[in-house]
Amino acid sequence: MSFNHHDIEKKWQDFWEENHTFKATEDDNKEFFYALDMFPYPSGQGLHVGHPEGYTATDIISRMKRSQGYNVLHPMGWDAFGLPAEQYALDTGNDPAEFTEKNIQTFKRQINSLGFSYDWDREINTTDPKYYKWTQWIFTKLMEHDLAYQAEVPVNWCPALGTVLANEEVIDGKSERGGHPVYRKPMKQWMLKITAYADRLLEDLEDVDWPEHIKDMQRNWIGKSEGAEVTFDVKDSSASFSVFTTRPDTLFGATYAVLAPESDLVDKITSAEQKEAVEAYRKEADKKSDLERTDLNKNKTGVFTGAYAINPVTEEEMPIWIADYVLASYGTGAIMAVPAHDERDYEFAQKYDLEVRPVLEGGDTTKEAFVGDGKHINSDFINGMGLEEATDTMIAFLEEKNIGERKTTYRLRDWLFARQRYWGEPIPVIHWEDGTTKAVPEEELPVILPKTTEIKPSGTGESPLANITDWVNVEDEETGMKGKRDTNTMPQWAGSSWYFLRFIDPDNQEMLADPEKLKKWLPVDLYIGGAEHAVLHLLYARFWHKFLYDLDLVPTKEPFQKLYNQGMILGENNEKMSKSKGNVVNPDDVVDQYGADTLRVYEMFMGPLDAAIAWSEEGLEGSRRFLDRVWRLFVDEDGKLRDRITTYNDKSLEVVYHQTVKKVTEDFEALQFNTAISQLMVFTNAAYKTEGLPLEYVKGFIQMLAPVAPHLGEELWAKVTGSEESISYEPWPAFDETKLVKDEVTVVFQVNGKVRSKAQVSSSISKDELEAMAMENERIQEFIEGKTVRKVIVVPGKLVNIVAN
RNA sequence: GCCGGCGUGGCGGAAUUGGUAGACGCGCUGGACUCAAAAUCCAGUGCCCAUUAGGGCGUGCCGGUUCGACUCCGGCCGCCGGUACCA
Numbered sequence: 001m002s003f004n005h006h007d008i009e010k011k012w013q014d015f016w017e018e019n020h021t022f023k024a025t026e027d028d029n030k031e032f033f034y035a036l037d038m039f040p041y042p043s044g045q046g047l048h049v050g051h052p053e054g055y056t057a058t059d060i061i062s063r064m065k066r067s068q069g070y071n072v073l074h075p076m077g078w079d080a081f082g083l084p085a086e087q088y089a090l091d092t093g094n095d096p097a098e099f100t101e102k103n104i105q106t107f108k109r110q111i112n113s114l115g116f117s118y119d120w121d122r123e124i125n126t127t128d129p130k131y132y133k134w135t136q137w138i139f140t141k142l143m144e145h146d147l148a149y150q151a152e153v154p155v156n157w158c159p160a161l162g163t164v165l166a167n168e169e170v171i172d173g174k175s176e177r178g179g180h181p182v183y184r185k186p187m188k189q190w191m192l193k194i195t196a197y198a199d200r201l202l203e204d205l206e207d208v209d210w211p212e213h214i215k216d217m218q219r220n221w222i223g224k225s226e227g228a229e230v231t232f233d234v235k236d237s238s239a240s241f242s243v244f245t246t247r248p249d250t251l252f253g254a255t256y257a258v259l260a261p262e263s264d265l266v267d268k269i270t271s272a273e274q275k276e277a278v279e280a281y282r283k284e285a286d287k288k289s290d291l292e293r294t295d296l297n298k299n300k301t302g303v304f305t306g307a308y309a310i311n312p313v314t315e316e317e318m319p320i321w322i323a324d325y326v327l328a329s330y331g332t333g334a335i336m337a338v339p340a341h342d343e344r345d346y347e348f349a350q351k352y353d354l355e356v357r358p359v360l361e362g363g364d365t366t367k368e369a370f371v372g373d374g375k376h377i378n379s380d381f382i383n384g385m386g387l388e389e390a391t392d393t394m395i396a397f398l399e400e401k402n403i404g405e406r407k408t409t410y411r412l413r414d415w416l417f418a419r420q421r422y423w424g425e426p427i428p429v430i431h432w433e434d435g436t437t438k439a440v441p442e443e444e445l446p447v448i449l450p451k452t453t454e455i456k457p458s459g460t461g462e463s464p465l466a467n468i469t470d471w472v473n474v475e476d477e478e479t480g481m482k483g484k485r486d487t488n489t490m491p492q493w494a495g496s497s498w499y500f501l502r503f504i505d506p507d508n509q510e511m512l513a514d515p516e517k518l519k520k521w522l523p524v525d526l527y528i529g530g531a532e533h534a535v536l537h538l539l540y541a542r543f544w545h546k547f548l549y550d551l552d553l554v555p556t557k558e559p560f561q562k563l564y565n566q567g568m569i570l571g572e573n574n575e576k577m578s579k580s581k582g583n584v585v586n587p588d589d590v591v592d593q594y595g596a597d598t599l600r601v602y603e604m605f606m607g608p609l610d611a612a613i614a615w616s617e618e619g620l621e622g623s624r625r626f627l628d629r630v631w632r633l634f635v636d637e638d639g640k641l642r643d644r645i646t647t648y649n650d651k652s653l654e655v656v657y658h659q660t661v662k663k664v665t666e667d668f669e670a671l672q673f674n675t676a677i678s679q680l681m682v683f684t685n686a687a688y689k690t691e692g693l694p695l696e697y698v699k700g701f702i703q704m705l706a707p708v709a710p711h712l713g714e715e716l717w718a719k720v721t722g723s724e725e726s727i728s729y730e731p732w733p734a735f736d737e738t739k740l741v742k743d744e745v746t747v748v749f750q751v752n753g754k755v756r757s758k759a760q761v762s763s764s765i766s767k768d769e770l771e772a773m774a775m776e777n778e779r780i781q782e783f784i785e786g787k788t789v790r791k792v793i794v795v796p797g798k799l800v801n802i803v804a805n
Numbered sequence: 806g807c808c809g810g811c812g813u814g815g816c817g818g819a820a821u822u823g824g825u826a827g828a829c830g831c832g833c834u835g836g837a838c839u840c841a842a843a844a845u846c847c848a849g850u851g852c853c854c855a856u857u858a859g860g861g862c863g864u865g866c867c868g869g870u871u872c873g874a875c876u877c878c879g880g881c882c883g884c885c886g887g888u889a890c891c892a
Binding site for chain 1: 806807808809810811816817818819820824825828829830831832844845846871872873885886887888889890891892
């Protein structure tokens with residue numbers, strides 16, 4: 001007889017709900033633990049088998065921590081604004097709010113069917129005005145502190161659709177839907193000045209317990225780079241321009257300069273003869289998207305402007321070119337080219353026959369650029385110096401002459417925060433007829449997203465909100481001044497940048513969260529989610545958190561102390577699961593056929609949490625078999641407790657039990673669930689081979705199993721103890737260090753590093769005794785006969801190695 | 806190209822202050838139970854040679870350090886993830 005998962009899973013899910021078993025306690029005598037999952041976007045597809053992997057991991061930790069006497073905050077919510085709902089609305093004419101609500105209900109049902117211990121009293125939804133009031137409020141605070149500003153930024157404008165498209169909606173310069181041409185068009189956009197926090201976002205990575213590769217990805221994204229800014233005068237002109245360089249020490253080798261084609265300076269300096277060529281080139285560059293410009297980087301192109309810059313140290317003339325290998329958006333949008341010591345400049349110089357002047361020893365600049373360190377040559381006052389000294393000397397020189405300075409730049413750019421979409425948080429701003437732009441005051445928040453039956457493109461590039469004139473047009477009650485609401489909405493990243501704070505105090509009407517409560521729960525102790533959010537979500541959330549920290553609204557510099565990324569679950573054919581490949585596993589089917597506990601055990605047992613591993617139906621069956629085996633160990637065919645369970649302890653399971661408590665506890669803590677489960681199996685196998693099962697061990701074992709298989713855990717606990725309480729708050733089992741060691745251990749005897757014999761010995765045997773035993777061993781004697789023993793290595797309790805020749 | 810990670814049986818994976826390689830599971834083989842099958846329980850299972858006893862080989866490849874290397878060092882090969890005219 002095996003257990004009926006349909007019955008017991010329903011029974012305990014109902015029990016937990018009725019008793020609010022997982023309502024977070026806030027007892028000041030206990031420690032606080034915050035275990036968080038990246039909340040999902042509730043897509044129409046429903047839950048994927050990948051979702052429960054991370055959710056199960058945090059759930060196991062949450063359940064163990066409750067047992068260990070912590071207050072545990074383990075919440076769930078919905079990141080429910082997003083493009084798919086809007087596209088669905090556009091296609092079908094349905095309300096995205098209704099569609100989203102339906103999806104949420106599906107997700108919630110599926111999540112609950114898996115037995116996660118969420119405190120649903122704290123459920124939040126980013127599309128709920130009670131929630132996004134505070135998202136908007138944070139935006140107004142950012143405005144107040146000059147961290148939100150408007151700028152002209154090019155967008156993907158599709159005239160045929162009358163709308164602006166996201167990058168992922170543009171394929172080869174055409175709209176994904178309809179294949180219409182897409183152009184880059186400058187539009188006024190809200191930007192957030194995340195660059196003001198670049199240094200802190202970089203430095204504070206040192207303080208968090210995150211996987212090193214994720215930290216690296218963030219470091220690369222921020223892309224701090226140190227060097228100097230140098231000003232160049234343009235010959236026969238009052239104009240000048242600055243360049244950023246990481247190698248100011250090579251200034252003597254700068255033989256030409258390049259401006260980004262978009263640079264305003266180009267108009268001023270281009271000579272009459274070159275005007276036509278320059279204009280033609282700029283037009284070409286304009287057509288290319290950023291992606292194309294960087295993609296097609298093998299073949300550099302450019303045009304001479306006819307103007308010359310003066311090299312401030314050599315005072316020689318340097319031709320000024322424009323080329324799209326120089327990006328307007330990085331540094332100053334202009335470079336000094338040192339072809340002898342920069343690969344890109346070298347390639348360009350070769351193509352257009354520009355001078356290559358080596359200023360460093362080493363390498364052969366007739367063949368390729370030399371980018372290493374070397375003694376400076378052809379460089380006047382820095383000749384003979386190495387990289388560091390030459391750089392410092394050059395910067396000192398530039399600063400003294402007032403033609404340059406030490407400078408740090410970042411790859412990180414400001415956050416484009418506006419979307420020309422309907423389904424998002426409205427930007428809480430009014431543009432008044434007197435030309436002023438003001439944030440909506442706090443008491444008028446939230447600015448509610450108006451309901452509409454027609455979500456259609458405005459045709460102007462503005463969001464569909466522009467069509468809703470009653471909503472757009474406002475009048476100041478006191479002064480009668482007229483104004484228009486901003487029709488932009490926020491990107492999906494907005495709501496997810498602070499949701500972990502709201503979980504701490506989800507119903508607060510007065511503020512985003514009570515500081516006292518934040519102090520207790522923050523930072524998040526464990527945050528698990530997919531690696532696809534390694535950069536953007538985590539960087540944005542850190543930025544907002546630091547901003548709120550500066551306003552004294554949150555108590556910690558960093559939001560997430562420990563981060564972990566679950567891996568991907570692949571299809572049985574080892575490929576990414578997708579409908580087209582027909583290898584998608586639906587969690588509903590698994591839960592129906594094998595039960596939630598089986599799914600949880602299987603996903604944790606597959607391998608390391610962060611690995612990408614293929615699904616295996618046979619492996620899944622094996623996990624169910626293990627749970628059945630556990631059930632039968634304690635329960636007989638009639639559903640009665642087996643009389644093997646006894647209060648008498650014959651000690652036959654003592655060592656393995658204490659080892660199991662130690663290993664499971666430590667492995668759970670380290671998120672090594674596969675080896676923890678393996679240890680539970682080891683105990684089960686040992687228990688099958690012995691007569692009596694001490695009650696104490698049975699209870700401890702069930703407690704360790706329960707975080708992974710909670711329904712079975714509760715059911716067995718009720719049967720074994722007769723308790724009517726949940727197992728959730730029973731104190732976690734402890735192990736006794738002195739009982740971990742067996743009296744007898746197997747040692748191996750080696751000759752020249754090869755195992756030749758084994759022996760059972762008392763674990764307390766001395767080194768000398770062990771050595772003597774080895775030397776007397778018959779097999780060993782055979783092997784060392786006629787040889788001279790050179791050395792004997794004895795590792796107590798492990799081995800003896802005899803070196804002989 | 807650069808950065809990060811990985812490479813262990815038929816398969817998923819264990820084992821790192823250097824000390825019995827292959828825990829645990831899957832699969833497979835045999836046995837018990839059964840009229841039979843399924844399920845279950847028990848046993849075996851890295852590869853090669855050998856009837857056994859036993860021997861040899863073995864953690865991507867080549868080399869090194871060491872009494873002893875999956876683990877440390879040097880050099881290759883392959884795979885995965887991230888990222889890229891970032892000056």
